[in-house]
Structure formats: C-alpha cells, structure tokens
Amino acid sequence: MARLVSFGARMSRSTRRLIILLALVSTLMFYLHQSKKSDLEYEPDYEVPDFAAIHGKQVSELSDSSDSFESFSEIRSMLLKSPVVIFSKSYCPHSKFVKTLLSDRYKMDPPPLIKELDHDSHGQALQDALETITGRRTVPNVFVGGKSLGGGDEMRLLHGQNNLETAFQTGAGKRFTITKVTDH
Structure with missing residues (x-):
C-alpha cells in the first residue's frame, strides 16, 4: 500500500x-453499451423459423424484385426483436381496434x-x-412468439372469452409478461 501511495504521489496532478x-x-461507455444492448436485443425463448429458406421457391413467384426475399428476413428480424408484433395499416379500422384493445386493456x-x-x-x-407465411393477406396480423395468432376477429374472440x-x-x-388492466 505504501508503494501505491508513493507512486501516486510521484504522478503529476494532470496525469492523475x-x-x-x-x-x-x-x-460510462460500458454502461451505455449494456443499456443499448438490453433495449435493442431481446433474446427470445421461442423459435422463429427461417421463412426465406422455407418459402424460398415461392419467393420468386411473388415479385420480380428482390424485395420479396428480403421481406422474409425483415419479418423474421422483427419477430426476433419482440415477442409480440402487430402488422397493421394506420387507416384500417380492424387494426385500430386491435391496437386500442391491446394498449388500453x-x-x-x-x-x-x-x-x-x-x-x-x-x-x-x-x-x-x-x-x-400465414395464408393471411389482411391486417392486422398479430404475431406472438413468432407465430400468427390471427387478426381482428381472433383478437376480439380471445379477449371476449378471457383467453x-x-x-x-x-x-x-x-421473458414476456401480460396483465389485463382492470376497469376503474
């Protein structure tokens, strides 16, 4: 300990x-990296298939552009980021219903x-x-744990049956929690 104190005493004030x-x-950099990592990297404990590999033959039939193939990867990436993903259109009344139901209730x-x-x-x-992927073209399309649970009708039914x-x-x-908000 004495050596450490004498070493510190020999350093200039600016060096210390x-x-x-x-x-x-x-x-600070360590904590920022950890915070960013925990915000952006959800490590799922469910399986998300490689849609591009599964549907590879059908992809070329969807479109002449390369967007279709990349779309499978983008969808998979979203499903890996969050246990619940809602594919929606902002003007769709069924999408609005599902988003309101899930956010309010x-x-x-x-x-x-x-x-x-x-x-x-x-x-x-x-x-x-x-x-x-799902056989469903309509929105909303609600994915839970990497699988489609359906759209507005299915969410309405599940909610109505308390399921x-x-x-x-x-x-x-x-790693996911959901609780029903009680009415006031």
Whole structure:
C-alpha cells in the first residue's frame, strides 16, 4: 500500500486527472453499451423459423424484385426483436381496434412492436411475404412468439372469452409478461 501511495504521489496532478477521467469514460461507455444492448436485443425463448429458406421457391413467384426475399428476413428480424408484433395499416379500422384493445386493456412487457405497412416503402412486399407465411393477406396480423395468432376477429374472440392473456403468455415465452388492466 505504501508503494501505491508513493507512486501516486510521484504522478503529476494532470496525469492523475487524466487517469480518473479515462476511468470514468470507460465506465460510462460500458454502461451505455449494456443499456443499448438490453433495449435493442431481446433474446427470445421461442423459435422463429427461417421463412426465406422455407418459402424460398415461392419467393420468386411473388415479385420480380428482390424485395420479396428480403421481406422474409425483415419479418423474421422483427419477430426476433419482440415477442409480440402487430402488422397493421394506420387507416384500417380492424387494426385500430386491435391496437386500442391491446394498449388500453392490457399491459405488456416488452410492449408490442407495431409495423405500419402503409408507412413502409416495402409495405407491399412485406404484405406479400406475410400472405405466403400465414395464408393471411389482411391486417392486422398479430404475431406472438413468432407465430400468427390471427387478426381482428381472433383478437376480439380471445379477449371476449378471457383467453387473450393466456394465449399471449403461452406463445411469447417466459421473458414476456401480460396483465389485463382492470376497469376503474
């Protein structure tokens, strides 16, 4: 300990300040990286298939552009980022119903990722890929744990039968929580 004190005493004041500053910056960078990592990287405990590999032969039939193939990867990426993903169109009344139902009547952690297809330059290609994946072209298309649970009618039915919470919790994995908000 005496050696450490004598070593510190021999350093100039500016050198000590620089060392302290570097230590603070290193610590700050570590915490910022951890915070960013936890916000952006949800590690799912459910399986999301590689849609592009599964539907590879059908992709070329969807469109002459390369957007279709990339759409499968983009959809898979979204499903890996969040346990609940809602493909929607901002003007669609059924989409509005589902988004309102889920936001007003349920608390979800993490919150659902909402993809407004009409606000995305690749919205048409994404919708084509969703039809290939699920057989459903309409919106909303609600995915839980990487699988489509349906659209407005299915969400209305699950909610009406008090099964929505269970269906979401079962499909979305252990790191996801959903609770029904009680009426006041």
